Amino acid sequence: MLDLDQAIRERRSTRMFLSRPVPRELIDEALALAQHAPSNSNTQPWHLVFASAARRDRLTAALLHAARSAAPDIPTLPKEFQHYRRELGAQVYGAMGIPITDTAGHAAAVLRNWEFFKAPMAGIVCMHHDLGLIDAVGVGMFLQTLLLALTERGIGSCVEVSVTGYPEIIRTQLSIPADYLILCGLAVGYPDPEFPANRLEIAREQAKDHVVFLDL
Numbered sequence: 107m108l109d110l111d112q113a114i115r116e117r118r119s120t121r122m123f124l125s126r127p128v129p130r131e132l133i134d135e136a137l138a139l140a141q142h143a144p145s146n147s148n149t150q151p152w153h154l155v156f157a158s159a160a161r162r163d164r165l166t167a168a169l170l171h172a173a174r175s176a177a178p179d180i181p182t183l184p185k186e187f188q189h190y191r192r193e194l195g196a197q198v199y200g201a202m203g204i205p206i207t208d209t210a211g212h213a214a215a216v217l218r219n220w221e222f223f224k225a226p227m228a229g230i231v232c233m234h235h236d237l238g239l240i241d242a243v244g245v246g247m248f249l250q251t252l253l254l255a256l257t258e259r260g261i262g263s264c265v266e267v268s269v270t271g272y273p274e275i276i277r278t279q280l281s282i283p284a285d286y287l288i289l290c291g292l293a294v295g296y297p298d299p300e301f302p303a304n305r306l307e308i309a310r311e312q313a314k315d316h317v318v319f320l321d322l
């Protein structure tokens with residue numbers, strides 16, 4: 107078992123998974139830990155749907171079909187934040203040996219988002235539509251706790267906004283009722299150690315660039 111600091115440092119987004127299934131008891135342990143996350147009035151606003159085996163295959167086939175036919179409906183980043191995506195893309199696709207000028211290679215790599223990077227477990231994170239931004243904070247706390255508990259157990263993950271670009275397909279394939287908002291996807295499985303982009307350590311800015319201490 108990793109200690110907390112180590113799990114925080116070692117968690118990273120996995121973008122190629124092995125087909126090896128994840129034992130259900132490990133998922134259940136991680137979920138039980140994540141249930142300890144704080145939330146507004148203890149509403150525990152998270153709702154997670156996991157598809158594996160045949161259900162996962164049907165979901166990813168439908169999403170891939172959609173992604174090949176029409177652009178996803180994903181919120182665009184405001185201009186002043188777009189450089190983060192460009193820098194990340196350069197690192198991830200660079201590690202995969204895809205130059206920025208290789209449009210076809212880039213498009214093929216992006217499509218892998220909709221197959222959950224071959225993860226055996228395709229998750230969808232939801233929240234009731236009557237809840238608000240503050241409750242989405244609670245869902246985020248649950249999600250990070252879950253990711254750390256999975257990391258501690260040697261299990262990789264990738265949170266994915268991309269898959270939410272086709273919400274009606276997700277609703278239909280996973281029978282998600284209309285009163286749940288679809289927030290993001292969550293790929294879960296064992297990381298492929300041979301995939302270079304799985305070893306990337308994406309740099310962070312310093313805490314001092316994001317936190318202000320005022321005492322006068």
Ligand SMILES: Cc1cc2nc3c(=O)[nH]c(=O)nc-3n(C[C@H](O)[C@H](O)[C@H](O)COP(=O)(O)O)c2cc1C
Nearest residue numbers: 117118119121194219264265266267268269290308
């Ligand atoms: C809300 C959210 C949405 C994300 N969506 C995607 C996505 O659609 N595709 C992807 O490859 N990574 C996605 N990521 C992973 C981020 O790119 C990643 O967390 C970030 O670049 C930092 O890298 P690290 O997770 O390896 O530390 C997402 C992460 C979060 C928290």
